[in-house]
Every structure is written in C-alpha cells, then in structure tokens.
Ligand SMILES: O=C(O)C(=O)[C@@H](O)CO
C-alpha cells in the first residue's frame with residue numbers, strides 16, 4: 001500500500017483544528033497535510049506534529065483572500081509583490097514544520113485579464129518561487145484543479161496545462177500535484193495517466209467522485225489505483241483529501257482494510 005497522509009482541512013473536522021493532529025495519529029496516520037498554516041504560530045503547529053509523531057507533508061502558498069473566493073494569486077499580474085511575500089512566509093513555516101513540499105495555487109483568471117498575460121505572470125512567479133525553494137531544498141508543487149465542479153475559472157485545470165508550465169519553468173524542483181478526484185472529473189483514464197506522468201508527480205491526493213467523499217462512495221476503483229501506484233514504484237505521499245460522507249471514523253474503512 002502507498003504511504004497515506006490525512007488532510008486535516010477535510011478529515012477530523014468534527015474537532016477543533018489543533019485536536020485533529022491527535023485524532024489523525026490515533027487513527028493510524030503518520031503524516032498530515034492541510035490547506036494553510038498561516039493563522040497559527042509555527043511553534044504551536046510544530047508542537048502538535050512532535051507530540052503526535054507526525055510528519056507534515058504539504059501545505060499551500062498563501063492564496064489571497066480565500067474567504068472572498070480567491071484560489072491563489074500566481075497568475076495575477078497586479079499581485080506579484082504579494083505573491084513573493086507569500087513565498088517568504090511559506091518558507092518560514094516550511095522550515096519550522098520541516099515540510100519539504102509546498103503547493104502553489106495558480107488562481108482564477110478574471111475575464112478582464114488576457115490569457116497570455118496571466119500565463120506569463122504564472123511562469124515568472126513559479127520560476128521565482130522554484131528558485132527560492134531550491135535554496136531551501138524544497139519542492140514546489142503545482143496542482144491541476146477541476147474547473148467543472150469545484151473551481152470554475154481555475155487557471156490550471158488539466159495535467160497537460162501543468163506539464164506545459166513545468167516545461168516552461170524548467171526547474172528540477174517543480175512537480176505536478178496529481179489529485180485523483182480533480183483528474184477523474186477533467187480527464188479520467190487515471191491509471192494510464194499516472195503511469196505516463198509519474199516522473200513529474202511530486203504529490204498525490206484523492207477523493208471519490210462524484211461527491212468528493214471517501215473511497216467506495218463513487219466511481220473510482222481505489223483498490224486498483226493504489227495497487228498501480230505500488231506496481232509503478234511511486235514512493236511519495238498519497239493524501240486523503242475528501243469530505244467524509246458521515247463522520248471521519250466511519251469513512252476510514254479504505255485505510256483500515258488497505259482500500
Ligand atoms: O482543493 C484541492 O484539491 C486542494 O488540494 C487544496 O489544497 C487547494 O489546492
């Protein structure tokens with residue numbers, strides 16, 4: 001079975017955020033991720049990781065105003081300074097949490113922004129972030145997110161688009177974050193895609209589709225997908241990023257039984 005991590009922004013939400021680390025450990029996880037660390041002091045997060053023996057595998061760069069609907073600012077030309085400040089803040093947290101991987105959300109392109117300008121801004125921002133991360137021994141992940149259901153207008157919505165960006169940036173520490181849920185919606189053909197893209201995949205996340213719930217609630221054959229990851233020799237983390245259909249404990253059958 002792959003090495004599984006729990007996404008604390010979606011799992012264990014029955015409890016306050018700081019209590020979710022203990023719940024993840026008690027459920028048998030050795031690693032966690034979550035959307036953003038920035039509203040908590042680094043030392044408090046570090047304490048939860050250490051006292052529960054957990055590894056932090058991923059978080060995201062600051063996304064702009066999340067509550068106002070922003071989903072990253074990397075493609076927005078009038079936010080470059082804010083993006084760069086966010087890179088430095090993420091590095092501070094990554095050092096404190098000993099987290100080697102940070103995801104960059106491309107953002108939603110407003111209709112008024114020309115596609116070529118959004119693209120060039122994204123290339124320049126990712127190039128900058130990758131260079132800073134390289135100095136820190138960190139990997140920059142780029143996630144393709146579905147623009148059909150969850151994030152209409154998201155600028156990077158296919159694996160091909162992310163691969164185009166990885167090629168344009170041409171840095172060794174930039175990788176595709178392959179989320180099985182988003183890719184099932186946009187592309188399907190999951191096992192063959194992972195096989196083709198494997199050398200560029202730096203992180204994997206999953207939820208079933210439709211509904212974005214736990215394995216077994218939808219159409220993805222997780223037993224076969226996880227077996228394929230093993231067969232292909234994928235050595236990275238695979239994070240459970242789903243909304244439990246009832247409560248978290250009842251949603252973890254796939255983990256207890258190995259999908
Ligand atoms: O929505 C997802 O999928 C994620 O991985 C979040 O971290 C937003 O990027």
Ligand SMILES: [Mg+2]
Nearest residue numbers: 143179205241
């Ligand atoms: Mg994801």
